[in-house]
Amino acid sequence: MPKKGYRQTEEHKRNLRKHKNSLNMKGHTGTYKRTKEMNQKMKKAAIASYQNGRINGMQGKQHTVETIQKMRETKSKPDVIKKMREAKLNNPIKKFSNTSIELKIQAELNKRGFVKDKDYFCNVNVKNIANVDIFLPALKIIIECDGCRYHACQQCGFTEYYQEIPEKDVRKTKLLNKAGYKVYRFWEHDINKSSKDCINTIASLRLKK
Numbered sequence: 001m002p003k004k005g006y007r008q009t010e011e012h013k014r015n016l017r018k019h020k021n022s023l024n025m026k027g028h029t030g031t032y033k034r035t036k037e038m039n040q041k042m043k044k045a046a047i048a049s050y051q052n053g054r055i056n057g058m059q060g061k062q063h064t065v066e067t068i069q070k071m072r073e074t075k076s077k078p079d080v081i082k083k084m085r086e087a088k089l090n091n092p093i094k095k096f097s098n099t100s101i102e103l104k105i106q107a108e109l110n111k112r113g114f115v116k117d118k119d120y121f122c123n124v125n126v127k128n129i130a131n132v133d134i135f136l137p138a139l140k141i142i143i144e145c146d147g148c149r150y151h152a153c154q155q156c157g158f159t160e161y162y163q164e165i166p167e168k169d170v171r172k173t174k175l176l177n178k179a180g181y182k183v184y185r186f187w188e189h190d191i192n193k194s195s196k197d198c199i200n201t202i203a204s205l206r207l208k209k
């Protein structure tokens with residue numbers, strides 16, 4: 001990272017590039033390019049392992065006892081555990097993309113004449129209380145699509161994952177209820193069975209035809 005307020009001279013940049021290229025790049029995932037030799041070596045190793053019937057380089061091999069111990073030690077550090085968990089929870093792809101079950105619910109709303117970004121909004125923050133999957137402001141309705149794995153669905157046997165999430169969900173629902181919103185939660189397995197039945201459980205969204 002260049003220092004704020006400083007500008008690197010061209011010469012300095014060139015030197016940096018040289019230095020990076022001369023580094024042993026094992027384990028690095030920088031933006032700098034690999035040397036030709038390095039690429040050839042990797043290619044050879046990949047071909048060799050493929051010919052040996054391995055899908056990845058470690059398949060069939062074992063780490064040494066020392067390495068295993070080292071890995072275990074790093075993984076059991078509280079700050080590392082916290083970081084890993086946060087990285088999982090704050091995964092922007094998970095947070096902001098429409099999951100397939102959300103899309104199914106959206107399609108069901110569209111069928112009933114609701115227009116996206118006009119009658120309902122997706123992945124929005126409601127009054128600084130919480131981020132929700134689908135929000136219908138006029139009806140004060142919030143629809144949450146809970147993925148079975150992420151929300152630790154008991155019916156599907158995902159109880160060992162993300163145990164803190166169901167508690168968070170309850171807290172979130174309570175806060176939203178307090179603010180005057182109705183929260184409807186649908187499980188992934190229910191949506192996959194029939195998104196129509198899910199939406200039909202909400203009286204004000206039921207098909208009038």
Ligand SMILES: [Zn+2]
Nearest residue numbers: 148153156189
């Ligand atoms: Zn489930």
